[in-house]
Amino acid sequence: MTVNVHQGDDDGLDYERYLAPGHKPEDDDPKVLRARIAAVRDLHHPVTVSGRQVCGGCSVQRTPHRQQAAWVALIPHPCPTTRALDGAAGDQP
Numbered sequence: 033m034t035v036n037v038h039q040g041d042d043d044g045l046d047y048e049r050y051l052a053p054g055h056k057p058e059d060d061d062p063k064v065l066r067a068r069i070a071a072v073r074d075l076h077h078p079v080t081v082s083g084r085q086v087c088g089g090c091s092v093q094r095t096p097h098r099q100q101a102a103w104v105a106l107i108p109h110p111c112p113t114t115r116a117l118d119g120a121a122g123d124q125p
């Protein structure tokens with residue numbers, strides 16, 4: 033049996049990806065992909081801390097025992113994930 037594998041063309045089906053372990057049909061559904069991108073954007077929403085906008089998903093907040101929550105790591109917004117979603121030059125693989 034001969035299988036035609038088209039790599040890098042734009043005909044819509046990447047045969048190797050289709051056969052990859054864990055591949056689900058919805059992985060190629062534009063509606064599902066847009067919803068997943070929106071979910072990632074929601075995770076990486078901007079939060080204002082001490083007058084600075086930081087990424088709510090990448091920055092780290094801890095709540096020591098019986099104390100108020102405190103930010104322990106602040107990652108500026110837009111973070112590298114948001115910049116990659118926006119297609120910023122230099123952030124793409």
Ligand SMILES: [Zn+2]
Nearest residue numbers: 076087090111
């Ligand atoms: Zn982030």
